[in-house]
Amino acid sequence: MTEPEKLQGLPQSSPNDPTTQALAVRNLSKSYGNSTVVNTINLDIPKGSIYGIVGPNGAGKTTMLSMATGLIRPTQGSAWITGYNVWEEPDGAKRAMGLLADGLPVFDRLSGMELLAYVGALRGLEEKLVHQRSVELMDALGLAEAGTKKIVDYSAGMTKKILLAQALIHNPQVLILDEPLEAVDPVSGRLIQHILKNFAQAGGTVVLSSHVMELVEGLCDHVxxxxxxIVEVSGHVDEIRKGKSLTDIFVEIVGGGALQEGSLSWLGSSEGRA
Incomplete structure (x- = not known):
């Protein structure tokens, strides 16, 4: 299948006014020396959507989201969150968003409840309201019994859930999540998806990056x-799939995935073992 054939008929979203979107980026680029990681990306994420960002390892997803949320300064381009320019109006953009970013330092010497109290105070919430929301979030995410336990002693899945609670505590307009269900057990994963659906139905916007196509296909309405x-394709999930599975479309666009004949033929063979 040639490149034009792969992309024929797949929709590309045309840029709208970036200040009317939940999150928008224009000509966003990031280079390190001679290596370009993100190449003039334009993307509109409409309000009230659950928007999936997918791509192979090293595609630039995390770098793009890090620039869009103010964690990494772009080489060129701009980003807006609920109309606020991330780099020119950072206070407004940060108030509007909740962020779960993969790999950021965690205040893991605090307990779960202490972390939420700290973040709530930074967000300017009243102490009583922070406590009420913290109890509800810890209970909903299955962390009620771990509230006084230090985060350093949490499992990977528990840490992911307390970071999600941290992102939700101030009831943001836009929730940006990098691999939100990684290391999370299936029961908690289903609860988190229910929380995200309710959040979007109430008017919030969810932006999530994930490698799990089944999650994106079952949860997201845009991708x-x-x-x-670069953004190969973007739009409503049904328009992208055109009756196929999202995994099939992903493989068609990204390519690869087939093992060359004879490759790794030594695996499982008794010959050549040390």
């Missing part, structure tokens, strides 16, 4: 596929 630093 963008990023490959080699």
């Amino acid at each position: 963008a596929i990023i490959n080699k630093g």
Whole structure:
């Protein structure tokens, strides 16, 4: 299948006014020396959507979201969150968003409840309201019995859930999540998806990056596929799939996935073992 054939008929979203979107980026780029990780990306994420960002490892998804949320300064381009320019109006953008970013430092010497109290105070919430929301979030996420336990002693899945609670505590307009269900057990994963659906139905916007196509296909109403630093295709999930599975579309666009004949033929063979 040639490149034009792969992309024929797949929709590309045309840029709208970025200040009317939940999250928008224009000509967003990031280079390190001679290596371009993100290459002039334009993307609109409408309010009230659950928007999936997918792509192979090293495609630029995390870098793009890090620039869009103010964690990494872009080489060029701009980003807006609920109309606020992330780099020119950072206070407004940060108030509007809740962020779960993969790999950021965690105040893990605090207990779960202490972390939420700290974040709530930073967000300017009243102490009584922070406590009420913290109890509800810990209970909903299955962390009620771990409230006084230090985060350093949490499992990977528990840590992911307390970071989600941290992102939700101030009831943001836009929730941006990088691999939110990684290391989370299936029961908690289903609860988290229910929380995210309710959040979007109430008027919030969810932006999530994930490698799990089944999650994106079952949860998201919009999707963008990023490959080699560019947006290959973006739009409503049904328009992207056109009757196929999202996994099939992903493989068609990204390519690869087939093992060359004879490759790794030594695996499982008794010959050549040390």
